Structures are given as C-alpha cells and as structure tokens.
Amino acid sequence: MTNPTTSPPSMRDGGTEMLEWLRFMRDEHPVWQDAQGLWHVFRYEDVQRASTDHAAFSSDRGRVMSGTKNIDRGNIVTMDPPEHGQIRKLISQAFAPRVIAGLAPRITEVTEELLDAASGAGTLDLVDDLAYPLPVIVIAELLGVPTSDRDLFRHWAQQFLNMQLRGRGDPELLRAIQEVLAEMKQYFAEQYRERLKNPGDDLFTALSAAESDGQRLDEEEVVNFTGQLLLAGHVSTTVLLSNVVVCLQDNPEAAAAVRADRSLIPDVVEEALRLRTPSMHLGRITTEEVKIGGKVIPADSIVSAWLLSANHDERHFENPGAFDLDRRARDHLAFGHGVHFCIGASLGRQEGQLALSSLLDRYSDIETVDREKLQWHDNGIMFGPKDLLISVRP
Template sequence: MTAAAKDRAQRPTPALNVADPALYAHGDPLPVWRELRATAPVHWNDTGVPGEAFWAVMTYEPAVQVYKGTNTFTSERGMRLGSGRHGVDAAAGRMMIVTDPPRHTKLRNLMNSAFTPRRTAQMEQTMRDVLTPLIDEAVETGVVDFVTDIAAVLPAAIVCHIMDVAREEHQAFTDMTSRAFGANLGAEGGPVSVAASTVANAKIFAYYARLLEQRRAAPGDDVVSTLATSEVDGVPLTDAEIVMNCNGILLGANETTRLASAGGLLALIENPAQWQRLRDGDVSPDSAVEEVLRYTSPAMHMKRVARTDTEIGGQTIKAGETVAIWNPSANRDEAVFDRPDRLDLGRTPNRHLAFGMGSHFCIGAALARIELRVMLQLLVDRLSGAELAGPVRTMHSNFMWGVEHMPVTLLPK
C-alpha cells in the first residue's frame, strides 16, 4: 500500500455521504448532522465519484478557521462541490466570489458601492411597496405558493433596482432568474429542468451584455455602471468580468433571501409562540432576522482548497485537498448555540455563519437583513397567522438548503 493510500485508509470516513442531495430532498439532515458533530466533526467524505471526495467540516470553530484562513485555503478552485473545472477556471481571478485577495478585495471595494448603508436603507420603502400588495393579494386569493408568489419576487425586484433594470422589464427579468435558479436547484435533475435552466442562464447573460452596452454609452448610478467605468490596478474590467460579477450578485441576492424568507415563515408556522413573541414586541425584528438566518442557513456549503498541508479539527489536510464547510450544521453546534434545534427569536449572542466569515463575508448581507426584516414586519403587521395548505417540498440540492414549494393560507388580522 502506498503512503497516500495508507493515509486515506486511516481517515475518519462515515458511511453517509453528506453531499447526497437526496438527504435534503427526502430525508431529515438534522439528526445526521448532530451525529457527525459528535463523532466526526471534520471527516473525509467519499462521494463515490473519483476526484470528488472532500473534508466535511461540521462544527463551528473549525469552520471559522477555514473561513479565516485565506493564506491557507484558496477560493479560486470553485465555491461549490461538483463545480465544472472549465467554468471555474474561466471565472477564477475574475469573478469576486472565486478570487483570492488582494484582487478579491479590490473587486469587492468596487462592488461595495451598490451596498452602502445609505443605499440599502433607501431601498426599504421599495421593499415595502413590493411586498404589501403581494401579501394583501395572497390573503384575498386564499391558497398561494409562498415561495414563488411572494418570497421569490422581493429579491428579484431589489436586484432590478440595484442594476437599474427598466420597470417594464422587471417581470421578464424575474421570470428568467426564476427559471435559471429555480429549475436548476429545485428540480430532480431531469433533462427538462436542466435544459430550461441552461436556456434561462444564457438569456440572463445576454441581458447583462445589453445592460453593459447601455451603461458604457450612458453610465448611471447603478452597480453595472460602476463596474463598467472602474479599473483594478489601472486596468478596466473586461466585459466577461463584469457579466460574471453581475451574475454573482444575482445568485447571492436571489437565493439567500428567498430561502430564508420561506424557511422563516415555515418556522413561525411550526412555532406559533415565537410568532406571538414578535407580534407582542418581546423580541426585536433585528434579533428575529438573525435567528431566522441561523435557523434556515440557506447556503448549505462553501468549498475551499488547501494551498498547503494544514490541520483542521485534529485532522491533517493535504495541499490540494478540498474542504467543504457545512454551514447549517456549524450553525447548530451545541458548543456554541444553546438548544440549537430550537427556534429562539430572542437568541443572544447569535454569531451564526449564514453569510460566511472573513474576506468572503457576503457582500449583500446588510441588504438581505433589511429584506428579511421588512418581510417579517409586514407578515406580523398584516396577518394574524398562517397555515400550511398542502405538503412542503424541499430542494434537491447539496448547495442551497430550503423550501422550494410551500402552499399556505395567509390569515388576515
């Protein structure tokens, strides 16, 4: 047996594959994560596919170590497990999320102009204007799919605002993003859904190209204009770099808020006493938002690749090996969070990892928090409660964790 083979044989390798999407679409991951935190907090996860094994990080402190270890781990080999090497290589060093410092920091500084506290606060009224009629119409309709009819509409509208998409094009843009991300992440992987996702993604990239052409000709006060007129180290960004980073904003803004909103409402339906605490003012909306983020943890994993040999959670990680931080499990680590499987809207402290940590901390975190706060406030202000009106379907994905179909009846006050 070679030294490498002997080393692999000695690694802690539970029989369960935490990267199997079926666990999240059809099973209950909570007891699985709980067992792994107790017995194999950092373990070698063999997916059964050659070249796709990885170290799974299930607990909080090792997760923080990886997130903060930008000198030890690289993001330029992709952010998610199973990423196609060709696409990752094309984006590495060009798309912010798969770029390491110092270039990552420079790209982030450019894009921060779209997410300043002043600009995000200004969007709060826009959020209310979008959500209020949606909730009122849902009450009148009776049964609605909260995910597609309400939760998915708000983040798409805000992305349109950030990119200054013409109002008459909002619906078409929202439909494209829904098909691109919903079909790809929420389906069983059948050929129809994959084809729909591919076509929708191509249309989105073509739309970005048209936006970029317009902004180069007449720059405005939006993120596309900022990218189109900026330089990094004295060199303008290429069209491909701008389009990739626009898509990064769209993916981050759409998925996290949609899934946290839907998962948050489901959690409140299942925990009516917590809904009452929020209604009575016993907990602040900001505290409620943080707990919803921890409890739902939409970004299931984040991938890194070791630059050098290192040690995480008592395990030796070899240079070139993949590490995946399992965010929802780390956010339920009993060593950090008291009764972690319990929804507690007043939880404090609440140092969750729903937005990651370190240099790659989610650039749109402040915006997502405001969106969730407005959503929760309007639900509490305008409803007496909500009831499930049919079976809930969770996503068939090991990357995003959450609900993709949730029929509900919203009850008026």
C-alpha cells in the first residue's frame, strides 16, 4: 500500500488500491494533512459536515487563490450563501423537474441512435460509442450549441481533468486554468450574444431571460455557468454510465436481477454511484480554525472532502464494499450534500437509467473485454474507466 504520508495511490489497477488506502485512512488518519499542506477528510460524518457547513467550510477558492474572481462569477460551485442561493434560484428555473422529465424521450432517442450507429460488430467501445456522446449531446442540445463541436468539448474536459490540485495558490495551475477558460469563454460568449439577437428554445435563452426578485444574470455569469455545466455534466455522467456496466459485470446476480425486473434500474444506478463514485472528492476552504475528526485545521486551509471514502465508510454503510440492490441507500454523497447538491443530479440519474434500460433491451448479454487492459482515469479526480470495450449479443 502507498505510504499514507506521501500521497493517494494510483488508479491504474481500477481502484482496488485506492479503496484499500481510503479504508486505512478512515481508520487511522480520518483527518490528514499531506506534504503539500492540503487537508483530507475521509469519514462520512466529517465529509458531510465539510460539504454542508458553509460558514466554516467555504466554497470560495478566491480566499486562497488570487485571480479567480472573474473565473468564478456565475459558478455556483465556488459561491457561498447568500450569493449562491440567489444565483441558484435563477438557474434552477431551467432545471425544474418538468423540464428534466421532458428530456426523457430525447435521451432515449439519442441512445438508440448512438447504439444503431455502433451496431454491426460484436463489440462496442462503451465510452466512445455511448457514454461520452450521450450526455454531451443532451447538454449541447439543452444549451442550444452545435453537437458537432463535441470533440472540442471533450478536449476542454480532458485538459481540466489533467490539472490536479497542486496546493495553495499554485500559479502554474491557475495559468493553465485561465488559458482553457479563455478559449471556452470566447466560445460561449459568442453563443450567448447570438441568442440575444435570435432567442430560441434553449438554456442560453432561458438563462438570459430568467428573473427572480428583479435580479437577472449578466453575460459573464451565464457564460461561466454554461461552461461549468457542459464540462461537469457530461464528464461525470460519462464515468457513471461506464461504472454501471462495470458494477453489473462484477456482480452477475445483480445483472440477472435487473434483467428480470427493470424496476430495479434506479437501484442499480444509485448503488453504482455509491460504490464507484464518479467524482472522488470536492474542495473547501476553512474560514476559521475548525476542529473536526479530532484535528484542528487552521483558517484559510484547503480541504479535500473525499466523497468516495464517505460512500465506503463502514460507520455509515453496512458492508460498503458489496454491490447490494437491497441497500436502497439514497443518502450517499456522490452528488454532494446541502446547498451545493449537484444541480444536474436528476439529469445525470435519468441519463444513466434510460441508457441502461436501452442496453438491456437491445442486448441479451454484455461482457467487458480485456478487463486487465483497461485504462482508468488516473488524474486524482475521477473514479472510473477511460475506455470500456464490451462484447454484446443481440
């Protein structure tokens, strides 16, 4: 096992060593400061507190990273109340339950089109053929931007995923982020201005028109939010879809059960979210000296709250390493918790459920190919395969 005083282990083995390391840290070092000065929190109760206690654990990275003010305008992920609530209230109008429910037919249609395009061979690359294009097409159509630009979106996402948090105020990291963001902002600003001239039935138009208590979003806020939505929404759902298939491959009894009873599909997705949490951790900044897990964390410290570890905490989940469809655990933290609960969670869940339903309808058998040769995300951020070759039988 990796020396816990050094760093988290690699994900090259698919996460086995990572999960072992997280269990060791929960037991022996539930709150730990690494060599770079970052603090890590591993137990469910502590991760939940860091996720929800915004008075002590701020989402505003500008507290310790200069130059992020323009980057973060309109980014609800890096806002604290009350500003967070004001912006989220405006944005939430575009994510009302009826809006998300209304996307179901189109999600199914896109899924079937993608699987039709990949049919004819006995194997599929689940990521390239379905798990990546599905959520990015849905979000692009929701925004009203060309789906033909999805390779560009993937390029931006990959650049961000390759940027690991390297410590407090790292100027190299900030420059890299700003370069990618400048390109993204130019793209989305052009889309926004076009929509002001020619309104459409899309999210850009809805966001530009959204109003609450006399407040409206300005161009920078809309541009920053839509860029964040495009990247975060499609990356996490891509990993989720791949992880669902991995979980069913590893648990044939569950696979047989959901084939026999499709009402179990939501339980499959939720248990995959818990067991193989797509985004491993989230960041917070302490606003004051905080005592947590028996440790005292100084003010203005970067804290990494490990969602993946919390979802495997034996203190909260019985036999957490098992893929258990009877668990029906909806209190996992895969989408965060509290005021920062992921605004796109319902969309991601719906895409995962409908895609799985289409796969089960279309194929009587799904098997992963060359599992030992799989490439896994190893950027310290995502937990899942970068590619997933599967053999299928109609």
